[in-house]
Amino acid sequence: MTILKFWQLSIKAFFRAPQWEVAIISKIFLGLFAAYMFASILAIGGSIYYILGRTFPEHSTIDIINQGVFFMFLIEFIGRFFFQQPPTTHVQSWMLLPIKKNKILNDMLFRSLLNLFNYTPWLLYFPIAVVRVIEGTSWTTSLIWFFHLLCITLTLNYLIFLINKSNRFFIWTLVLVILGISLEFYTDFSSYKFFATGLNWLEQNPISLLITAGLLVLIYRITYQFLKSRFYLDMGLAKKSEKVLRLGFAFLEGYGRIGAFLKNDLRLLLRNARPKQVLLIAFMFLFYGLLFFSMEMYRTNSTILVFAAIFITGGFSFTYGQQVPSWDSEYYPLLMTQNLTYREYLDSKWWLMFGSVVISLILSAFYLIFGWKTYLYVFTGAIYNLGVGSLITLYSGAFFNVPVKLNVKAKAFSNTKAFSLTQLLFTFPKLGLPILFFLIPDFFVGGYAGWITLIVTGLLGVVLKKPVLNHIANIYRNRKYETIEAFSKN
Numbered sequence: 001m002t003i004l005k006f007w008q009l010s011i012k013a014f015f016r017a018p019q020w021e022v023a024i025i026s027k028i029f030l031g032l033f034a035a036y037m038f039a040s041i042l043a044i045g046g047s048i049y050y051i052l053g054r055t056f057p058e059h060s061t062i063d064i065i066n067q068g069v070f071f072m073f074l075i076e077f078i079g080r081f082f083f084q085q086p087p088t089t090h091v092q093s094w095m096l097l098p099i100k101k102n103k104i105l106n107d108m109l110f111r112s113l114l115n116l117f118n119y120t121p122w123l124l125y126f127p128i129a130v131v132r133v134i135e136g137t138s139w140t141t142s143l144i145w146f147f148h149l150l151c152i153t154l155t156l157n158y159l160i161f162l163i164n165k166s167n168r169f170f171i172w173t174l175v176l177v178i179l180g181i182s183l184e185f186y187t188d189f190s191s192y193k194f195f196a197t198g199l200n201w202l203e204q205n206p207i208s209l210l211i212t213a214g215l216l217v218l219i220y221r222i223t224y225q226f227l228k229s230r231f232y233l234d235m236g237l238a239k240k241s242e243k244v245l246r247l248g249f250a251f252l253e254g255y256g257r258i259g260a261f262l263k264n265d266l267r268l269l270l271r272n273a274r275p276k277q278v279l280l281i282a283f284m285f286l287f288y289g290l291l292f293f294s295m296e297m298y299r300t301n302s303t304i305l306v307f308a309a310i311f312i313t314g315g316f317s318f319t320y321g322q323q324v325p326s327w328d329s330e331y332y333p334l335l336m337t338q339n340l341t342y343r344e345y346l347d348s349k350w351w352l353m354f355g356s357v358v359i360s361l362i363l364s365a366f367y368l369i370f371g372w373k374t375y376l377y378v379f380t381g382a383i384y385n386l387g388v389g390s391l392i393t394l395y396s397g398a399f400f401n402v403p404v405k406l407n408v409k410a411k412a413f414s415n416t417k418a419f420s421l422t423q424l425l426f427t428f429p430k431l432g433l434p435i436l437f438f439l440i441p442d443f444f445v446g447g448y449a450g451w452i453t454l455i456v457t458g459l460l461g462v463v464l465k466k467p468v469l470n471h472i473a474n475i476y477r478n479r480k481y482e483t484i485e486a487f488s489k490n
Helices: 003-016 018-022 024-055 061-083 091-095 101-114 116-134 139-165 167-186 191-204 206-229 250-271 273-285 302-319 332-336 342-370 372-397 421-444 449-463 465-478 480-487
Strands: none
Touching (some): 024 116, 061 116, 061 139, 061 191, 101 139, 101 206, 139 167, 139 191, 139 206, 167 191, 191 206, 250 342, 273 302, 273 342, 302 342, 302 372, 302 449, 342 465, 372 421, 372 449, 372 465, 449 465
């Protein structure tokens, strides 16, 4: 069996899957979004050379780009670490057939080249290479520069296999990262300038292609041998049994069934791969404001600042809350057989998001360095998320019945089943309403009217929590069997 045959079978499996017709609308939306993103990156790649040249005429444009490429690779590495997974969907079924290991492994490694991260060189770096040729750089130099970046990208593609699957490689990577950070802060060494200098040298020496190409081949072979040594049904690619993390959460003992639900949610968050990933993303939302609060051009734009404030304290609600009750999909039918009420279930989810907002507000106190007025945006955004944002999130969850696999990490644009047009539509009031509640009184009244309106709206949501949750509970109750049926298809 050739690699081409493997791919043909994979394409047939994709189009013959029951989810293909069911999720056709989701795939269309994701396809359009992906096309938009690809077009945007192409446009950036084609224009960034001219933009940087006009912005920094006193510096070499390619030097600035090479320094920026370092940070692009850094972001790519972080993204691959958390989101990239080897394409092992059909591997176990191939292992039961009389097919040579090397063919299956080579197919899996070549299939990983379809990962979206590997499109970056062609969408971003290749247009820059073309523009360089137009601006007078020789085509050989420009192409050598591009192929170096392509080789580095593909090397990261295979290196991430080793880091995610091998403790040894992970530890060595962590040591190198700590060493790099230490050199950056405690010496005159500059990592991005060193990278730019090295890249300049590589493009001026055509024989240097042997270095990056050789590194790519080396990492590929190491990855191949690593996977081959673990290529058995009972280890490596197979699921491993792990020790149960015993978490008591004794402080919730006195809160009855709501406390029991909260303990279940906290255990789910700390024990499973997908929720852990969501927690990390929610934590990263805390630093979202740095993109705007640190820039003078945005610090006077109330719309942008309110938008950022909602994200800072509502990151958990946007990532975890919007998939309630799907987090319980693997045991939802069992949950519905217990002596409980939807109101208790929703109360526990509300208190979970309440706690996340409070914790986010405390952790975001460092925004005070930008002034108390900046932190006031964060504070008012937190109050709004407590009272209104959390209720909108729970209301949207009543119409979201897509199962979630707890121990399978999400991959960008790959999990089309988790895409919901309903959830997308509910995103607009989550983000749009607080901006309107701030801007309208701020425009007509001025002063602190915008902040006061957001705070009053949030507190009003807290006061009206009981009747609103009762209404949402009725929706959950009416859709109970529809939800059970949807989750049973997991």
